[in-house]
Amino acid sequence: MTQVRMANEMAAAYRLNRRKLLKGTTAVAVAAASAGLIPSVMRPGHFVKAQATLNVLAPQWPQGPKEQALAAESFTPDSGIAVNFEAVNYATLEQRVKLLVEGQSADYDIYDYDSQWLGGFVAGGALERLDTDQFLNNPDTSIKMDLFYPEITSRLVRYPNNEADPSETAPVYGVPWSLNAEALWWRNDLMDAAPTTWEDLRTKAKELTTSDMFGYAVQGGRDADWIISETNPIFWGNGGELWDQATYTAQGILNSDVNKQSLQFFVDMNLVDGSIDPASANWTINERLGALLTGKAAMCLNWAPLFGGVADDPNQSQVVGKIGYAKSPAGSATTAAMIGCQGTGINASSEQKDAAWQYLEWWQSVDTQTAMVQDVPSGFVSARTDLKDLATNPWQTVFLDMLPDLRDMWNIPEYAQLLQILQTELNLAYVGQKSPADALDDAALAQQVVLDDSPDNPVNATPTAG
Amino acid sequence: MSANASTIQPSEARAHPKSRYTGQLRSFPWLLIVPTLILLVALTIFPLIYSLYMSFHDFTLGGAKTWVGLDNYREILGSRTFWRKTWFTLEITIFAVVIELALGLVCAIVLNKRLPAMGLLRMIVYIPMMLSPLVVAYFWRIMLDGSFGVFTWFADELGFGKPQWTVDLTLAKASIVATDVWQWTPFVTLLMLAGLQAVPHQLYEAAELDKGTRWMTFRSITMPYLWTPVLIAVLFRTIDTFKLFEAVYIITQGGPGDLTETLSLTAYNIGFEQSRIGMGAAISWFVVVVINVLATVLIYLMARSRREEVMLAEVKGEE
Numbered sequence: 001m002t003q004v005r006m007a008n009e010m011a012a013a014y015r016l017n018r019r020k021l022l023k024g025t026t027a028v029a030v031a032a033a034s035a036g037l038i039p040s041v042m043r044p045g046h047f048v049k050a051q052a053t054l055n056v057l058a059p060q061w062p063q064g065p066k067e068q069a070l071a072a073e074s075f076t077p078d079s080g081i082a083v084n085f086e087a088v089n090y091a092t093l094e095q096r097v098k099l100l101v102e103g104q105s106a107d108y109d110i111y112d113y114d115s116q117w118l119g120g121f122v123a124g125g126a127l128e129r130l131d132t133d134q135f136l137n138n139p140d141t142s143i144k145m146d147l148f149y150p151e152i153t154s155r156l157v158r159y160p161n162n163e164a165d166p167s168e169t170a171p172v173y174g175v176p177w178s179l180n181a182e183a184l185w186w187r188n189d190l191m192d193a194a195p196t197t198w199e200d201l202r203t204k205a206k207e208l209t210t211s212d213m214f215g216y217a218v219q220g221g222r223d224a225d226w227i228i229s230e231t232n233p234i235f236w237g238n239g240g241e242l243w244d245q246a247t248y249t250a251q252g253i254l255n256s257d258v259n260k261q262s263l264q265f266f267v268d269m270n271l272v273d274g275s276i277d278p279a280s281a282n283w284t285i286n287e288r289l290g291a292l293l294t295g296k297a298a299m300c301l302n303w304a305p306l307f308g309g310v311a312d313d314p315n316q317s318q319v320v321g322k323i324g325y326a327k328s329p330a331g332s333a334t335t336a337a338m339i340g341c342q343g344t345g346i347n348a349s350s351e352q353k354d355a356a357w358q359y360l361e362w363w364q365s366v367d368t369q370t371a372m373v374q375d376v377p378s379g380f381v382s383a384r385t386d387l388k389d390l391a392t393n394p395w396q397t398v399f400l401d402m403l404p405d406l407r408d409m410w411n412i413p414e415y416a417q418l419l420q421i422l423q424t425e426l427n428l429a430y431v432g433q434k435s436p437a438d439a440l441d442d443a444a445l446a447q448q449v450v451l452d453d454s455p456d457n458p459v460n461a462t463p464t465a466g
Numbered sequence: 467m468s469a470n471a472s473t474i475q476p477s478e479a480r481a482h483p484k485s486r487y488t489g490q491l492r493s494f495p496w497l498l499i500v501p502t503l504i505l506l507v508a509l510t511i512f513p514l515i516y517s518l519y520m521s522f523h524d525f526t527l528g529g530a531k532t533w534v535g536l537d538n539y540r541e542i543l544g545s546r547t548f549w550r551k552t553w554f555t556l557e558i559t560i561f562a563v564v565i566e567l568a569l570g571l572v573c574a575i576v577l578n579k580r581l582p583a584m585g586l587l588r589m590i591v592y593i594p595m596m597l598s599p600l601v602v603a604y605f606w607r608i609m610l611d612g613s614f615g616v617f618t619w620f621a622d623e624l625g626f627g628k629p630q631w632t633v634d635l636t637l638a639k640a641s642i643v644a645t646d647v648w649q650w651t652p653f654v655t656l657l658m659l660a661g662l663q664a665v666p667h668q669l670y671e672a673a674e675l676d677k678g679t680r681w682m683t684f685r686s687i688t689m690p691y692l693w694t695p696v697l698i699a700v701l702f703r704t705i706d707t708f709k710l711f712e713a714v715y716i717i718t719q720g721g722p723g724d725l726t727e728t729l730s731l732t733a734y735n736i737g738f739e740q741s742r743i744g745m746g747a748a749i750s751w752f753v754v755v756v757i758n759v760l761a762t763v764l765i766y767l768m769a770r771s772r773r774e775e776v777m778l779a780e781v782k783g784e785e
Contacts, residue, residue: 095738098527120741124528223719279612281633282721287613296613413528416740428723431633455529 052355053082057097058112059090059342061178062308063378067363070371075362081355091224094120094416101126101349109350110359112177115156115341116225120413122159127173127345128353130157135357136172142361143175148383152176155408156343160456162245163408174345175360176383181406182229182338183304183398184326185311187319190298194326198234198265201299201329205275208298215275217297219288220430222423226284228409230301231426232338234262236407237331242422243410243447248457254422255437255444262331263429263436271432281431293317301328303340305395308379325398328405337402338409414450421446521748527741538748547724548732548749552756555728558639559707562646566703567696569647570654577655578662588659595652603716606645607632610717638718638726645713650706654699661695662688693771701764705757729753 058064068085076082086108088096094117100107101124113121121127130136136143145153150168154161158170184201186194190208195201205215219226235242240259243250270276277283277291291297293311295318304325310316311323328337344363346356362368369382373390381396382388391397410418422443429439451457521538525531542548577588594602609616610631618628631641665688673683711730714720720727720735727735729749737746 095527095741098741102527120528126528221719222721222723277613278630278633279618279628281630282719291613413526417742420735420740424723427721428725431722433635433722433725 052080052352053084054110054352054355054359055084055086055108056110056112056344056359057093057100057108058085058087058177058344059093059114060087061090061342062306063178063372063375063380066372066375066378066380070368071359071362074367075359079355079358079362081358083359090114097121097126098124100347104349106347106349106351108347109352109356110344111347112342112344113174115339115343115408116411116415116419118156118159118173118343118411119415121345122171122173123413125348128348128350129171129173130175130345130357131172134353141357143364145172147364147385148176149385149403151403151406152179152341152383155339155406155411156341157345159411161411164245174343175364176341177344177363178306178342179381179383179399180303180306180340181399181402182233182301182328182340183395183402184299184328185292185302185304186299186324186326187292187322188324189319189322194324195299195329196326198237198329198331202265202269202273202275205269205299206273209273209275213295214277214291214297215273215299216269217283217288217291217300218270218276218280219283219285220270220281220427221284222282222420222427223284225409225419225423227423227426227430228419229338229340231263231266232407232409233301233328233336234266234331235259236336237329237334238262239331239333243418243451245410246458248451248454248459250418250444250447250451252444254447255440260437260440263426263440267429267432267436270430278431281427292323293319295319301338304398305379305381305391305393306340308395309376309393310379311395325394327398327402335405336407337405339406412454412456414454417450418447421450517747518751520744521751523744525742525744527743531744534744538745539752541745542748542752551724551727551729551732552752554639554726555708555710555730558642558646558710558728559704561639561643562650562707563700563703565643565647566651566654567699569651570658570699571692573651573655574658574662577659591655592652594649595656597649599649599712600716602649603645603712606641606648606713607717610641632718633722635722635725638722641717642710642713642726645717646707646710650703654703657695657699658692661692665691690775694768694775697764697768697771701761701768704760704764708757708760709753 064085064087068083071083071085093112094114097111097113097117098120101121111121111126113127128135131145135141136145153172153176154168154170155163156176157172157174158168159173161170184194187208188194191204195204201216208215218230220230221227232242235258238258238261240256240262241253244253270278270280277297280287280291283291285303288297288300289302289307289310292300292302293316312320314320317323327335329335344360346353346360350356364384366384366387369384369387370390372378372380373382373387373396376393379395381391381399388400391400409415425434425439425443428434429436434442452459454460522533522535523531524534524537573591577584577591581587610618612618612628612630612633615631617631621627621629629637631637669687670683673687678686709730710728711734714726714728714731715734718726720731724732730753733746733749733753736742736749
């Protein structure tokens with residue numbers, strides 16, 4: 001009897017608790033619903049805006065369609081959040097984001113950005129800082145910065161960073177989106193092995209040049225980051241630098257003797273050796289890759305893994321099975337590979353930051369990253385160190401081989417001015433309008449004016465009181 | 467008709483309705499104009515004034531906006547590079563407009579003949595000016611490619627090697643002019659043809675009776691009728707070519723280096739590529755001022771030409 005009474009009491013208590021629980025849950029649900037929120041399936045205990053639509057602004061990259069398809073397949077059904085993925089021409093993306101930020105627009109919730117734009121975007125207030133309790137420091141979040149390669153995060157998502165001494169503690173404004181570096185694409189039917197040094201490459205380029213083929217192809221135009229992507233690996237490889245980030249100095253560094261010799265070397269491949277098509281002086285990335293894939297050039301630097309298996313696609317390539325991928329050649333001092341990575345961050349003016357973070361968590365999840373790596377047309381490598389073994393294609397593994405060699409140029413707000421100044425002078429030297437020494441002297445002088453005026457130049461720092 | 471009614475004057479009877487209708491009639495034109503005015507102010511006048519305001523600021527997208535007065539103008543006017551680009555823009559404008567006028571005149575004379583299928587020929591000649599300048603620029607870029615372009619192939623076949631149309635400075639300038647000439651000669655042709663068709667046929671018959679030479683006929687009869695179309699063509703083509711952007715941006719990217727960079731491309735590079743809005747606006751306003759000066763001179767010449775035509779007609783009438 002006593003047991004029965006106890007059982008009845010327990011049942012009453014249980015009913016009471018369940019009632020309380022139901023009441024409480026109902027109250028929370030009503031409050032959430034009145035605020036337009038629904039429970040998140042992906043993050044238990046969290047709410048998302050009912051029928052929310054996240055707008056993502058991204059460059060037109062090969063991985064875009066797969067990302068969008070995966071989002072529709074798994075993210076939206078699980079979270080109740082639709083994703084509108086708008087891919088625009090890379091050349092216009094930076095300005096578009098800056099204009100949106102100027103108007104404090106909430107039209108897009110997520111911006112994908114290039115590593116060089118980071119300083120300008122941070123200074124302009126485009127990106128939400130992520131190393132906060134709401135995001136990265138939240139114990140429930142699935143994104144941890146130590147998931148990723150430090151060579152990538154220090155250059156791609158942390159700002160301010162120092163290229164010479166990459167920091168692991170600077171503020172975080174994004175997570176990795178797309179990883180690339182310039183590798184050497186070479187004809188393995190014409191050479192036994194890829195050249196490992198720039199000298200070796202020059203010799204092989206001369207040997208392979210015939211009336212029907214040039215030994216080497218370059219993107220020599222001065223738009224975007226065309227010609228600088230050709231010269232930077234040679235400068236850095238021979239021990240040169242573009243500037244001293246600590247003192248904001250270009251004079252004497254950009255136009256150092258070693259850089260002048262490096263530029264002379266590059267120009268001579270065109271004007272003296274004749275092993276590069278002279279038409280390349282205003283070529284872009286498309287013409288450079290086109291020359292290789294149509295058999296008009298035997299080697300070129302090109303981004304990997306960006307183009308996936310394009311060289312082995314008979315619809316796009318006349319050299320199927322004949323392209324190998326090697327690390328960027330070494331200079332007299334070291335090996336340096338130009339980085340070409342993009343990050344993805346939350347618009348600081350977005351009204352759906354939690355939902356945007358949910359998307360980034362989904363993006364960096366093992367399942368999503370695995371699907372991306374395994375999709376050949378996406379030309380994708382994950383920034384997650386635990387997924388390293390998934391990268392098995394040669395155009396993927398070469399990127400991972402180059403991780404220790406990665407270098408980036410300026411990513412301060414003035415980067416676009418510095419870039420245009422240098423590229424104009426490099427192009428003039430490339431076509432023989434100026435000597436390499438004069439071109440670098442003029443570039444260094446003009447860049448120094450920009451750096452001297454920069455509010456971030458330590459010389460211009462406002463002295464603090466006391 | 468009643469006495470009361472006869473005492474009311476018609477004007478009084480209509481007084482009230484007239485004032486109401488008059489008021490409505492007065493405001494009606496304004497109602498029609500207001501939407502246009504709003505669009506004009508929103509899309510043209512405000513951006514124009516705002517860009518002038520911006521040109522007095524040091525403003526980079528994402529950065530602070532600082533009033534600098536005339537500093538941006540001082541900087542561009544004191545820059546040798548800027549004056550080199552201004553001269554290049556003028557050089558391109560002069561070459562292109564002169565060639566377009568000469569070719570336009572020749573084409574107009576040919577198209578003015580009474581020949582079979584002339585309608586079809588005229589239509590074909592006018593096609594280039596109907597195309598988007600961007601499409602034309604891409605089309606020419608491909609044809610001029612120093613590696614696989616059709617012009618390069620022809621030159622190679624003829625034993626001239628492979629000219630680098632867009633890399634060699636002289637050829638790059640010529641390529642830009644050629645693209646502009648190809649697209650806009652039809653426009654000049656159209657204007658000239660209109661002028662030629664306005665010449666009374668009797669004048670040519672009279673000249674034939676007087677045994678006038680071809681040159682005398684052209685100089686004394688045709689030219690006076692062509693003078694106004696020529697000035698209109700010069701006005702439009704000068705304004706348009708001085709603003710040239712697409713052909714340069716697509717074909718040479720302003721290269722080699724920045725040696726074929728027009729002022730419009732410079733304004734674009736500084737304003738959009740470098741995000742220096744204030745400086746870009748100052749360059750754009752410099753272009754506006756130059757174009758206005760050129761346009762004023764040409765309009766003055768046109769007005770003088772028109773006055774002379776009218777005086778000539780009056781003298782002929784008195785005779």
